[in-house]
Amino acid sequence: MSLIYIRKAAKNDLEQIMPIIDEAKKFLKEDGNPQWQSGYPDADAINADIDQDAAWVLIVDQKIAGYTAVASGSDPNYHQIDGLWKNDLDPYVAIHRVAISNAYRGDASSKLFTLQFDFFTLCRES
Numbered sequence: 294m295s296l297i298y299i300r301k302a303a304k305n306d307l308e309q310i311m312p313i314i315d316e317a318k319k320f321l322k323e324d325g326n327p328q329w330q331s332g333y334p335d336a337d338a339i340n341a342d343i344d345q346d347a348a349w350v351l352i353v354d355q356k357i358a359g360y361t362a363v364a365s366g367s368d369p370n371y372h373q374i375d376g377l378w379k380n381d382l383d384p385y386v387a388i389h390r391v392a393i394s395n396a397y398r399g400d401a402s403s404k405l406f407t408l409q410f411d412f413f414t415l416c417r418e419s
Contacts, residue, residue: 295354297401299408302339302348302360309357310339310350310392317392334390342390351393351405358397359405362389365413386413 302310318329342348342362351359365386388409393402 297351297353297404297408299349299351299405299412301346302343302350304340304343306348306350306357307336307339307343310348310360311336313357313360313392313394314339314390316395320395320398338390349409351397351401351408353397353401357394358401359391359393361391361405361409363387363409363413364389 314329314334321327321329339348339360347362347364349361349363350357351361363386366384386409388406391402391405393405
């Protein structure tokens with residue numbers, strides 16, 4: 294059985310994160326998805342996530358298998374939206390820049406989301 298968990302990303306994780314981001318860009322392109330085809334996200338964006346304490350990595354058997362950025366609190370990306378929040382009082386988190394290594398694609402993405410939902414739900418309850 295594999296040991297699977299999430300942890301905050303650190304600066305020294307960048308050299309393992311960027312190939313995963315590049316694999317995700319290629320995967321999206323091959324699938325006909327225009328997202329991430331303009332160079333974004335790049336190392337500067339990931340470093341900014343790390344600096345803002347928003348960067349997370351999925352660890353499978355001691356290897357980085359995935360990456361995501363999680364914005365908690367007020368997310369500037371949602372200050373101007375088409376429509377209205379049904380509830381703008383409760384705290385929320387927004388998950389951005391999700392990428393799973395080709396070696397772990399499939400079940401690992403659901404594990405990443407489950408672990409993040411569990412973590413942030415527990416944080417909210419405590």
